[in-house]
Amino acid sequence: MRLKLAILLMTAAAWPALADIEDDIATGRALAELNCASCHAIGSTGESPFKEAPPFRAIHVNYEQGELEDAFNDGIVVAHPAMPDWDMNAEQAKALAAYIMQFGKAKELQ
Numbered sequence: 104m105r106l107k108l109a110i111l112l113m114t115a116a117a118w119p120a121l122a123d124i125e126d127d128i129a130t131g132r133a134l135a136e137l138n139c140a141s142c143h144a145i146g147s148t149g150e151s152p153f154k155e156a157p158p159f160r161a162i163h164v165n166y167e168q169g170e171l172e173d174a175f176n177d178g179i180v181v182a183h184p185a186m187p188d189w190d191m192n193a194e195q196a197k198a199l200a201a202y203i204m205q206f207g208k209a210k211e212l213q
């Protein structure tokens with residue numbers, strides 16, 4: 104009986120977190136379409152319009168989600184001058200990091 108209650112409580116706690124992540128991914132995708140797609144391939148296929156810019160689906164291998172979020176919050180520093188120094192807010196940084204990292208998670212689930 105006590106175990107069942109614990110499981111119920113755990114499931115209840117997990118739901119909002121999942122919904123949050125999905126919200127972030129959707130927001131991140133919309134932000135990427137507006138701000139990043141002119142250079143980066145942001146979908147699961149296709150080449151980047153700016154050929155030096157890595158496709159988003161390839162970026163997750165180099166980062167942890169938190170690292171990427173921090174990088175966006177700090178104003179990402181990359182060697183390439185074409186990469187704009189966009190001052191995004193914390194919500195946007197979180198959403199974009201979640202969007203980019205979901206490519207890695209999609210692979211794990213296959």
Ligand code: HEC
Binds near residue numbers: 139157
């Ligand atoms: C004007 C073109 C351009 C735009 C717009 C652009 N990027 Fe980039 N980005 C680049 C280029 C070029 C590189 C590769 C830099 C290098 O190799 O040093 C890069 C690199 C990156 C990297 C590092 C990849 C790695 O593997 O280290 C990340 C992360 C990134 N961009 C995210 C974004 C995000 C998020 C946006 C939209 C908010 C964005 N970029 C918009 C051109 C762009």
